[in-house]
Amino acid sequence: MTYVHITESPGVGLAQYRTVHEALGPEPVAGNLWHFVGECDGALTVVDIWESADDADRFAAERLFPAFDRVGIRPGPDARVRAFEAAVQTVAQG
Template identity: 40%
Template sequence: MPVAMVSYANSRAEYDSVPGVLDPKPDGLLVHAASELPDGRIQIVDVWESQAASQKFAETTLFPAFQSAGVLEQMMSGEQPVAYEAFDFVQ
């Protein structure tokens, strides 16, 4: 069942500090979108084939990339991602 993950970065600079994690597109990622909110935060919406695919990406790619960029503590101390099971998904 697809899972929509909603997460946030504190700024565009913070979002841009972790380049290349989606290139090539990770296995299981169906959709990725990032939008700047009126307060300057970045809202990130990813739709994954499953919760397991999302977790695998986070553990093997995303968290190491945060660590390399020096933003792991900052990202982990902010608003945590929320997963929502999708009951309807059109691709």
């Protein structure tokens, strides 16, 4: 089931994002369909669309959190996470 994960990290900017992104390495991220990042109102905002919540959880455990540890950057306690699963897939007709 398609899974959308949105993280807003106040006080974190694109420079820190790029540092973590480089630490992830060049390997493709299994199950990630779309990845968007930007700054909004002083917070780094990351929107990921995944094939499943399991893919997102696996990526976080196996690659993202270790990358945070390697570079010494972590979202602060005020980071906000929103997650949604698609209950029904729709097809546009035209």
